[in-house]
Amino acid sequence: MSPYDSATSSGGGSGSSASSSAKPSEIDGLLAGAGYKVRSSDLRHVAQRLERLETAMVNSPVEISHLASDAVHYNPSDIASWVDSLLSELHQTASMPSDLPDLPDLMVAPAINHTVVSDAAWTDQDAPQQLNQFTVVTAMEEDSGIRLVHMLMTCAESVQRGELAFAGSLIEDMQALLTRVNTSCGIGKVADYFIDALRRRIFSPQSVCFGGSGSASPYENEVLYHHFYEACPYLKFAHFTANQAILEAFDGHDCVHVIDFNLMHGLQWPALIQALALRPGGPPLLRLTGIGPPSPDGRDSLREVGLRLAELARSVNVRFAFRGVAALRLEDVKPWMLQVGPKEAVAVNSIMQLHRLLGSESTRNSPVEVVLGWIRNLNPKIMTVIEQEANHNQPGFMDRFTEALYYYSTMFDSLEACTLQPEKALAEIYIQREICNVVCCEGLARVERHEPLGKWRARLGQAGFRPLQLGSNAFKQASMLLTLFSAEGYCVEEKEGCLTLGWHSRPLIAASAWQAVPDANSPLGIVNHHSNHNAL
């Protein structure tokens, strides 16, 4: 037995590009040992991209410092994406020499001849030996995937029991196991993120919860949100469904006021503005109040979004007024800040915001009750509520962890269909932050307290709201949206008047619409003081 057997068996087969029996999704085991994830079948392509990057850097040396200081570097383990993101940075900032063709397979002319000589140019030692190792790796991979899930559960259980030292050693074992698994997709990818989240919980929770998305720059959050919007249909579904319901609720009203609990880039509103413009009988006067975090650098990003939307409204002849309300948390918003007028038809739009109010321990006048209370006092024509369809607010850590593992596995699976880069990469980071919050944080820092539709029904019912049917129109149009924008596998379902969008029969996001139940004791319209609705 050769003393080098241990050396060759670690990580499995090497990157023999000459071997056609390699499965396309197989990652190069030797590069994996070096910390890099590259599919064997991609090696040649990655090499070409590296050459292009080198040539581009040689041709524009001044821009190299930009790559270091201004460019955002994503997952460096994925060499292919890293190189591509740098190339696109260089394309944006420097004028590329026009002789570089766009097709990735071509290179600058003289070099082509060398690569056409192909496999002989690349010295691959010991090729036959590696063929056997491929089949071994496949079986190992599947097995390793299952082992990873078991180890994740065991680790989560240890965390729940407070056995952090043992949990910590499991982290190390899982990380070693990860090197044998394809982490660019499937269980490997999800496990990678969850192992990372557990590791942070065990070793450095402060950096996640108090250095994490809570205090990440609003700009960063917006960018990630935008890419999540582009990479998969969940947010588009949310906007589409809510807009449809709001449009119907505003029928017959001349003064309408939309309150958006999380403005971001205002992606939802151009469609509504245009729909209102085309309304038979003409558009109403539209007021939009957008709530969002304050901008740290002195910019007024809320206002900037408002200006853009105003410009759009003007171009389609919709009378429009915008107001930005800057608040770090939804519970800091007071109804007087919204300046709702007496004759307006109000629509309150909450996309994945209400669950953030569930963090308080106290049951008396909890933030969610306070907020739902003043919403009810506004007597909105409609309140659209879109929430993650998951039970991530259970008190037991193990239950939350297990639920999150299945929920986000499904979500990552659905992301596989997306091929856009860097949208997909950033969408993953967006999802990763949610995962970290669910897994690592506790108390007030844990804001991702998703609850399923059934619980929201009960909660909203108790707070004095009744559900509005979203209607068959909404269902048909949501289904149509899917065929336009997404891959097979997504499915829209209707559940007691609410719509859900999911992946292969697992709903991931739920949209519902609500109206305040008329209270016999208080007049319709604005109530200026906070009444206690708990008796209802």
Next chain:
Amino acid sequence: MAGSNEVNLNESKRVVPLNTWVLISNFKLAYNILRRADGTFNRELAEFLDRKVPANTIPVDGVFSFDHVDRATGLLNRIYQPAPANEAQWGIVDLQKPLSTTEIVPVIIFFHGGSFTHSSANSAIYDTFCRRLAGTCKAAVVSVNYRRSPEHRYPSAYDDGWAALKWVKSRTWLQSGKDSKVHVYLAGDSSGGNIAHHVAARAAEEEVEVLGNILLHPMFGGLRRTESEKRLDGKYFVTIQDRDWYWRAYLPEGEDRDHPACNPFGPRGKSLEGLNFPKSLVVVAGLDLVQDWQLAYVEGLKESRQVVKLLYLEQATIGFYFLPNNTHFYCLMEEISSFVNPNC
């Protein structure tokens, strides 16, 4: 310029396997971005880009590892050991018993490369290499996290290497053999090789026993441009320009490449004749532009009447030992194994 660049890219592609080419080119390009023209270094981005791995007390492929912080310096050492035969002992780190009371178990102190600037003991490429070293040579390996330039210049890396040597020598749990002492070898690649030399030189002067030096294409240089530098500039991942940058970042400000740290047998160097300098295994990659300086180093050792074996790997490029997909790798491992286990 573009024309010669293509030629350069194609030459390196012909001599290394595809995945090695991807790996080293990736480093090269990342390092180009990290080095700034004004001599400063983008450390934050470097740490972000560097692939790191944790230690692993549960043996993988017959080797386990754990990290130990040297309280005196605050620096990390990562220790690798062959796994105990008894599975019941896996996962337990014993810091009391010696490695063996009967056999001699070599302890290799390894200084990772990176031209004094890049990488760490827990960088994936070096962790993987040290694991292979420990497994192949049946040795304990101590990988040292020395302070790097440009933040820390000469002589920081040598001081940290010296501290590591003293630390290793004083660990009872690294002792072996009937004479109960720590059987130390010094090893390193690129800048690590340079550090190994200077630590060994100090050890020789202060009469601390080091049994052998293993220098893997060690980083040496000098003011004049040698033939190999001119011939191979830019052809196999490395340029004279980047070598110059790293020396400027490591040497004291205002110094030039004939400083003895860089050129130990040059005009400002001194002979090691008469000192109890350890035997050396110097590995030179035939496609490394620094080879003339490495060969000069071998000559310098010979002139000082020290024992040195040169392993010249003609078709090897730098970093050939990162992936076990070429004959040079296996050749190297066999040589090192024989070097530290002379009686086997």
